[in-house]
Amino acid sequence: xxxxxxxxxxxxGRLRLLSxxxxxILLEPEVRFAGQxxxxxxxxxxxxxxxxxxxxxxxxxxxxxxxxxxxxxxxIKKVEARLCRVRTExxxxxxxxxxxxxxxxxxxxxxxxxxxxHPRWAERRFVVQPMADIRPELVLPGTQGPVRKxxxxxxxxxxxxxxxxxx
Numbered sequence: 032x033x034x035x036x037x038x039x040x041x042x043x044g045r046l047r048l049l050s051x052x053x054x055x056i057l058l059e060p061e062v063r064f065a066g067q068x069x070x071x072x073x074x075x076x077x078x079x080x081x082x083x084x085x086x087x088x089x090x091x092x093x094x095x096x097x098x099x100x101x102x103x104x105x106x107i108k109k110v111e112a113r114l115c116r117v118r119t120e121x122x123x124x125x126x127x128x129x130x131x132x133x134x135x136x137x138x139x140x141x142x143x144x145x146x147x148x149h150p151r152w153a154e155r156r157f158v159v160q161p162m163a164d165i166r167p168e169l170v171l172p173g174t175q176g177p178v179r180k181x182x183x184x185x186x187x188x189x190x191x192x193x194x195x196x197x198x
Contacts, residue, residue: 032136033065034103035093035166037149037158039129041075045088048114048128050198053092055110056130066093068161072194076155078123085125088194091133091161100135100147107132133158139172148172153181156191 040048068091107130114128140147167179
């Protein structure tokens with residue numbers, strides 16, 4: 032089953048942290064690399080004023096594996112912990128790494144712990160742009176059209192800038 036993740040970092044060696052998270056995900060048994068986007072630098076969304084200058088690096092990673100979204104949730108929490116992610120009351124506080132499950136095959140999950148497809152993926156250019164780079168024709172469960180159409184309908188802005196082609 033193909034699973035897509037959005038990786039983000041706005042603390043420390045951001046590009047190195049994205050690469051380390053990718054490596055840790057790919058080291059899971061029976062996981063096969065299926066694609067990755069370029070890395071984009073993005074403005075933080077919904078953060079306190081004191082964090083406004085802490086830009087994120089974001090990228091999308093796609094893998095093939097036998098794991099369900101729920102199984103991936105456990106695995107990515109371990110990846111985040113290994114890379115020193117600290118969770119606080121402030122959901123939008125700076126972080127060394129953030130790994131979100133964007134989609135997991137045609138699974139739809141809506142529980143207290145997990146929602147898949149990610150409920151806000153289509154509202155965030157920093158998710159849609161990198162997904163469109165590698166899976167423009169992908170149609171996520173519950174959506175009406177492909178990722179490229181979602182991107183085309185988004186307001187154009189300068190908040191998402193290409194940072195690195197390779198990572």
